[in-house]
């Protein structure tokens with residue numbers, strides 16, 4: 001990060017799942033090859049899916065400086081999930097009315113648990129019109145990897161997170177150089193293997209340019225250059 005050196009490349013198709021897979025491959029390979037393991041990973045929301053965040057937090061111990069794509073905000077005036085407080089000790093949500101919503105039942109589609117309030121509580125609750133006007137009781141979906149998403153949310157707005165955002169811009173500049181100066185906007189070699197070879201060569205060239213700019217010293221004042 002400090003010197004803008006590319007330590008690994010992995011070509012992938014330009015679909016989100018493949019790009020996330022490539023990021024995981026590079027993180028593991030860089031650790032194996034160079035013993036380099038980042039404390040934090042700065043990336044855009046494309047890398048903020050719950051399974052990726054869970055892998056970073058639980059398996060790799062890497063702080064995700066990644067904005068979480070949160071679709072739980074309601075715009076119809078009723079309470080959003082953010083109005084419910086999660087209590088990890090009891091694995092329950094506390095609603096604005098002071099009642100508990102516990103997790104029970106199966107995991108839906110392999111990724112979501114439903115935390116439900118008691119119908120008896122909601123039936124007599126004065127906040128029901130603002131909470132679940134069309135249902136007998138309120139339920140809150142909770143991703144099985146929600147803990148990792150909570151960890152990612154906790155970094156947003158911190159000084160470290162802002163630093164990561166600034167540093168990401170620095171790295172984006174390197175990509176811009178690759179495209180503009182090394183003309184990598186379009187690949188010449190065909191197929192995934194060709195793409196991998198071409199991007200490896202481009203990364204080497206980019207690193208050599210960095211090396212030259214870091215170690216090359218200007219000639220002493222008054223020196224005569226003959227070409």
Ligand code: SF4
Nearest residue numbers: 095097122125131138
């Ligand atoms: S309607 Fe139910 S979930 Fe909503 S605030 Fe009242 S008791 Fe809590």
